[in-house]
Amino acid sequence: MSSKPPQHSNELLVSFPSNHVLQITLNRPKSLNAMTPQMSDDLKKVLDWFEDEPSLWVVIVTGAGRAFCAGADLKAWNKDQQSGTNNEQESIAANVHGFGSISRRQSNKPIIAAVIGGAYGGGMEMILNCDIVVAAHDAKFALPEVKRGVVAVQGAIPRLARIAGHHLASELLLTGMTVSATEGQNRFGFVNTVVSSSEVIPTAVAIAQEIIQNSxxxxxxxxxxxxxxxxxxxxxxxxxxxxxxxxxxxxxxxxxxxxxxxxxxxxxxxxxxxxxx
Known part of the structure; x- marks a missing residue:
């Protein structure tokens, strides 16, 4: 590589599992990798560097512990709402890359999501904007925003409508229901491959290696x-x-x-x- 990854906190782990492949691991396992401003800032810096680094051709995004990402930190969000300091509309409009700097990112390089455990809310919005999704058999997916009075506005609505069609997208978005990895693959169409938990990362790396065999x-x-x-x-x-x-x-x-x-x-x-x- 011609450069090193930018400085980031321990809320993100950066590794290189194969030549030309970057792996980013969300690292707040005790909080199910719920997104914080620090983690989001780290993701932006590392992904912007990835975009600009010629020797890196594919990125794998995964989560440490029992979840991929539980979405936004609702306790912190509640404090903002109750105190009247919320500015959600302005911050969403200003954040061009979306939730976790991924859900609306327009990257010309392939992004692979490796999902173990749950991908909820913003976490699912992130995986919907990835190019390939590898999920564990027991992985769970949901867009439960309507159950909390909020909206999956970070890119999930148009992406899911294109992937699944209006009616199936409506079923997920309007009910907030949770679906399995198998349903995500066979019914809704946003999961590519379902494997055992122990095979999620090796499978994602193997797919990345297939991609880098090409120009x-x-x-x-x-x-x-x-x-x-x-x-x-x-x-x-x-x-x-x-x-x-x-x-x-x-x-x-x-x-x-x-x-x-x-x-x-x-x-x-x-x-x-x-x-x-």
Whole structure:
């Protein structure tokens, strides 16, 4: 790597389980990894660094202990509400990356969620904006905001509506019901793979390793296309994508030459880190 991770508190653990792969672990296990301002700030700093570090191609996000993330710290939120110092609308609008700096982050690099235990509220909003979700058999998911008088406004509503469709999204969002990992995979469609708890991290790492076998230029341009498809119709998406900086880097860079040459020579390609955009 050309740089080191930024300074962060012990509410976040940073590791590198494989070449080109970053792992971020939410580390407040006694509080079920409920989000704090410190943890959110740490996530923003580390993820912003990840975005800018050419040697890191994939990130895995997980939680320590019995939960992925229980969402917001409701006790602290209650104090703000009761004291009249709340400014939720302003803070949500100002936080461009959303809950935990993930739920609305528009990253061109793949994000894998490795879920052990519960992902509730903001925690589920985070995983809904990840590209691949690996969950333990006993993992639980819920958007229970309506049960507490609040709203899943950090990105879950449009993301879940696209993934599951209006009616299934409504069932989760309007009832606040809890669903299993199997339901998340087979009925609602936001879980990719369900494995035993002990296999969640190894499976996530294995998927990351599959991704990094491919050209990082091509992977990041493909991810850009997926993001654009959420905002544009078919023709606009294709046109915007093909003229994007990510596409230019693909077609003018070294990795496309290496990939095609390796195919002609019947060998595995040796990819270079992408150039900064």
């Amino acid at each position: 990082p230029d091509a992977v990041q341009s493909t991810k850009k296309g997926l993001l654009l498809s959420q905002r544009h119709n078919f023709q606009e998406m294709v046109h915007t994508h093909v003229w994007s900086p990510e596409s230019k880097r693909v077609y003018k860079g070294d990795n496309i030459k290496e990939g095609l040459k390796a195919f002609a020579e019947k060998r595995s390609p040796v990819w270079k880190n992408p150039s900064k955009l």
